Amino acid sequence: MSKKKLVITGGAGFIGSAFISNFNSEYEIFVIDNLSFGNKKFISDVIDNQHFFKEDVRNSNAIKSIFKTVKPHIVLHLAAVHFIPYCNEHPYESADINISGTINVLNACEDVGVEKIIFASTAAVYPISNVAVSENHPTGPLDIYGLSKLSGEHLCNEFYLKTNTPTIICRFFNAFGPNETNPHLIPEIQLQINEGKRTIQLGNLEPKRDFIHTYDMAKALRLLIDIPIKGVEIYNLGRGIEYSVKEIVEAFERQLGEKITIEQNPDRMRKSDRMHLLADVSKLKKLGWNPTWSIDDGVKTLIDFSNVY
Numbered sequence: 001m002s003k004k005k006l007v008i009t010g011g012a013g014f015i016g017s018a019f020i021s022n023f024n025s026e027y028e029i030f031v032i033d034n035l036s037f038g039n040k041k042f043i044s045d046v047i048d049n050q051h052f053f054k055e056d057v058r059n060s061n062a063i064k065s066i067f068k069t070v071k072p073h074i075v076l077h078l079a080a081v082h083f084i085p086y087c088n089e090h091p092y093e094s095a096d097i098n099i100s101g102t103i104n105v106l107n108a109c110e111d112v113g114v115e116k117i118i119f120a121s122t123a124a125v126y127p128i129s130n131v132a133v134s135e136n137h138p139t140g141p142l143d144i145y146g147l148s149k150l151s152g153e154h155l156c157n158e159f160y161l162k163t164n165t166p167t168i169i170c171r172f173f174n175a176f177g178p179n180e181t182n183p184h185l186i187p188e189i190q191l192q193i194n195e196g197k198r199t200i201q202l203g204n205l206e207p208k209r210d211f212i213h214t215y216d217m218a219k220a221l222r223l224l225i226d227i228p229i230k231g232v233e234i235y236n237l238g239r240g241i242e243y244s245v246k247e248i249v250e251a252f253e254r255q256l257g258e259k260i261t262i263e264q265n266p267d268r269m270r271k272s273d274r275m276h277l278l279a280d281v282s283k284l285k286k287l288g289w290n291p292t293w294s295i296d297d298g299v300k301t302l303i304d305f306s307n308v309y
């Protein structure tokens with residue numbers, strides 16, 4: 001029996017490449033990516049040129065044409081810009097890619113009649129909260145990125161109402177792992193440590209985040225691709241544990257066996273930042289998913305790993 005076809009937009013990026021490297025046997029995978037942030041070498045072991053389309057999700061005709069050629073059964077829509085400082089500096093571009101791009105992908109899905117779509121949303125759709133947020137928590141994004149992704153969620157709802165296609169909205173929390181494409185906290189520490197520094201420069205030190213390894217994210221995505229669902233379902237995808245910047249640096253210290261001194265650099269500080277962002281992942285765990293990578297396990301693999309954005 002031939003394999004089902006899975007289109008992954010943004011598949012050459014950080015999370016997409018983790019999915020493709022670890023879970024490529026059950027589906028025939030096609031990637032659409034303009035390589036603005038992603039890198040083809042992350043996936044070149046698995047994805048050949050016949051399965052790779054260097055294209056921009058903002059190009060509606062091209063996206064429709066690719067979908068007509070491939071005729072995917074399932075679509076995982078990851079393509080987006082998401083580094084919050086970048087989005088704040090490029091609000092029109094971010095809105096265009098994250099909203100217009102999503103409209104184009106959904107229209108192409110409607111055209112060919114896919115079986116299911118999974119949309120990568122974000123924890124940034126939630127307002128500030130000092131407790132773990134479940135999927136029922138009211139939304140209230142703080143920035144253009146969160147707003148663009150919340151718009152994507154609304155578009156997914158509208159898409160379902162029009163087409164009856166099972167639709168999953170997956171709200172990712174903070175990913176970490178190999179092949180990071182943006183200067184987030186963990187790759188920033190990784191870069192400086194791997195340059196040999198033991199006094200490192202960081203920005204805001206107080207915020208706590210729910211860091212989840214990309215392998216565990218990929219495993220959850222695999223499950224969400226496989227489970228039969230009706231309607232629109234929202235799932236948080238985080239570890240359910242919060243870590244401060246200091247705790248992340250301590251994980252590097254343990255794995256290196258050396259002391260690291262933090263210097264706060266005002267140039268690296270975000271003017272406003274939420275103090276907490278923690279997922280309630282009980283809904284996802286009810287499906288049988290359990291994360292296995294600890295911060296220390298993940299950090300261990302990042303030391304001496306050279307692929308940093």
Ligand SMILES: NC(=O)c1ccc[n+]([C@@H]2O[C@H](COP(=O)([O-])OP(=O)(O)OC[C@H]3O[C@@H](n4cnc5c(N)ncnc54)[C@H](O)[C@@H]3O)[C@@H](O)[C@H]2O)c1
Nearest residue numbers: 010013014015034036037038056057079080082172175181
């Ligand atoms: N990394 C995280 O911590 C995190 C957290 C929450 C949500 N997300 C979401 O998960 C998804 C994947 O994120 P990631 O961390 O892998 O980021 P990433 O930047 O590594 O991956 C996104 C991919 O999309 C591609 N892309 C960007 N603009 C495009 C366009 N106009 N047309 C086609 N391709 C385009 C990039 O080249 C990249 O390969 C995104 O939708 C992001 O918003 C990520």
